Amino acid sequence: MSTTLSSPNLELLQEQENADNKVFGFWIYLMTDAIIFGTFFAVFVVLLKNTTHGHTPQSLFDLSNAFIETVALLTSSLTCGFAMLTLKQGRIKQTILLLILTFILGGIFLALEIKEFLSFIEIGATPQSSGFLSGFFSLVGLHGVHLSIGMIWMIVMMLQLATKGATLAVTTRLKLFSLFWHFLDIIWICIFSVVYLMGVSL
């Protein structure tokens, strides 16, 4: 580094470091969230066979529905990544457009999930009817709640981008959001592998 730093430069450096610390702090939060999801997974796997002679995974799960959900979520992760790229290039309009696309894809996922939950409840496969269904609704529901929070976050970010522009604070928040969204994608990969695909195969 150069021997002398003018004070505005120093301030900028300090701000950048603060932003980096925020990202790392959020990363730690995501890791604790992963542990929470892990315990829900453990509960689901332990309770998987406790169907009380009622609804089994084979009789309930519709794999084509789960596959469409998977494609929607993976694609939303891609558009979210693109939004971060356009933000780095300073093309804010495109960033907002890509965030809207991400929002729509997330919405499709959430709508399919709610539709699935309602169709289960309609035929009497409610969370309180067996251990397996308790585990299923809490694990998949927890992911759905995270996703809903992510979508609210997205709306807030779009408004901030439109009003404040790409300031360091807004850019940092968007970076945290993209971490969150990609993280939810990873959780969904575990859910469709363990809950849907393994559930149907057993």
Next chain:
Amino acid sequence: MMIDQSQAKKELLDYLIGYGFSIALSLIAFGVVVYLKDYLSIGVLASILALCALVQIVVQFVYFLHIRKSDNDGWNLAALFFTGIILLMIVGGSGWVMFYLHMNMMPELPL
């Protein structure tokens, strides 16, 4: 915060590669269960699914989350490994204990 064009192109490619891998691995996982479920033993099927999921998680971490050793002096990577160990204990440990508990229980009575 401007970045040069070649860097942007590289990152764009990163996302596309990650997306391609993710879709392909999901297709394999779903395809194996839908079309080959009746021909494969549960052990083989579970291994394929676990492998697909594991590779896909690594792909997501590398291409989407851009986890690298150089960032943050590797502290985020260290946190990730620590979380992995905790998860292994919680999920693996629960499965292990409950599996033996089930084995020692009375068989389920028919209704």
